[in-house]
Amino acid sequence: MRIAVDAMGGDTGPRVVVPGAIDAAKARPGELKLILIGREEEIRPLLGDVDPSWVEIVHATENIEMNEPPAQAIRSKKDSSIGVALRLIREGRADAMVSAGNTGAVVAGSLLTLGRLHGVSRPAISTLWPNKQRGAVVLDVGANHECTPKNLVQFAIMGSVFARYHAGVERPRVGLLNIGEEKSKGNDLVRESHGLLEKDPRIHFVGNVEGRDVFDGAADVVVCDGFVGNVILKFSESIYSFLAHLVKDEIRRGVMAKAGALLMKPAFGSVRARLDYAEYGGAPLLGVKGVVIISHGKSSRRAIRNAILVAAKAVNANLNRHIEEQFNPGIPHAVEVR
């Protein structure tokens, strides 16, 4: 399996991405072929002792910065690492791509270069969230800032397929992110979506969910528009570090607490690991013709490794074919899905 990796992506670039990618290849020895895309002179020195047959470098001269206007950047920088990775998928030279770069550019580039799966109106970025049970798939967390009820229904279907084939949930329960339990609650978008979700036979809809329900594990798939999803994603990430700040503040004040903190260090470490987005690695952009995995801009080496393993799992599970089957039941696949 050939995985195109945007080596220039993320806040730290090749220095973190390349070792992370090599870790993934080592975790599946001989199974993955990494196609590292970016400035060859920066990538090559980072390869170390990796088996040369596991790695290929594809030189790309340009890089899309984190704050560039996405659509414009993807159009004007023809030789960007993101653009090249997507073209490799389109040309059948890669089975998947992973990028920790400019998310908007990955989304815009995927739409432009790969296009949407047959029957899908809008792709969605789909994340795995920790909760008290086996975790939940939350989507969309940022591909669409304005959504229609029909979009949310499609997110529910794609999220269910992802939960089934990635997380092994037989019949994923779908919740609609809202501000109350009752059907009548929320804004126009969620109220209309509620009616559609209830009726769709492809969806095992369990009703509205709020923050508490998400963490309790009341749903395996949580659907929301990409603006709200992105806001809560960033809030959740920040609250963890805010709490750590408060706890450290208290520890500084007392000797007892300092001793306690030392004893609790491994416990804190485990909690942190259960929460860390690095453990979950990558968020697939569901609904495009190709396996595209988006990683956090602040991805650690471990996060990159895990994102590549998420990509491999999606390719092995034939995720996109299963999504297309939901939208085009009984129709032989006109479009080849990789």
Added chain:
Amino acid sequence: MRIAVDAMGGDTGPRVVVPGAIDAAKARPGELKLILIGREEEIRPLLGDVDPSWVEIVHATENIEMNEPPAQAIRSKKDSSIGVALRLIREGRADAMVSAGNTGAVVAGSLLTLGRLHGVSRPAISTLWPNKQRGAVVLDVGANHECTPKNLVQFAIMGSVFARYHAGVERPRVGLLNIGEEKSKGNDLVRESHGLLEKDPRIHFVGNVEGRDVFDGAADVVVCDGFVGNVILKFSESIYSFLAHLVKDEIRRGVMAKAGALLMKPAFGSVRARLDYAEYGGAPLLGVKGVVIISHGKSSRRAIRNAILVAAKAVNANLNRHIEEQFNPGIPHAVEVR
């Protein structure tokens, strides 16, 4: 000062509300007159040894349940504790009201019974959030599920007045809750609002803020639509308890961690207190003709006490007069603001 208290409100009703109210009266001896509204036979036995001149009971035969459709309930139950409390304000018999009951009913009832302050299109529920600095005012967190850019500008103005007179921030920095720093980020609502906020001389606008900025204290006032605000409010509350669950889980596993947790107990307690909504108490419904404070349905005795003190502070600060001045500069007040 006379404070009408919805004694039937909240998940636990008079059992928690009445002692909480009495605690507030004791915290400001002789200053507050509590008007406890609800079923007299349930309220009277809870009064204890409180000075009889500090308390009055106004019997109300009906109660609006937490899950009743708000507008309908407030119209049909003429003798509900919420309805009676609001009428007392309108008739000049109370200076403020506090309710931990059905939030929608308090909002609908306030609009119906009190009406909006001159110049205000939509009232907003305004909460105090803990952060690394002195805390932030976040609004709207639930009064409006659909908002216009003009609404968000008005929330910014009202929130700034609240931050000035309640939290003592001279020139409150206003942030717009969004999914990126750049002006071009976000959905139509926030992009249009950004342009208006920048131009308004009444607002000290510091640009877009995301979760991290809110917790770092980058803004004193954070503006968002009521759907997004309510979603993040509930997420934040739930994350705290989710984290506590994870930590307890780890503690159960190891003797060292158990000992550490014992030593850290006071530190955890302090952190919890800094986060607990009970400490912040009540969320004012800004923009209506009267001081209306909304408390969490799960309010503790301490939360009720603090909500009543928030009400008293708003009355003393003449908060509503200051809000009206922002919307009607130089015009003598045709409408008496209590």
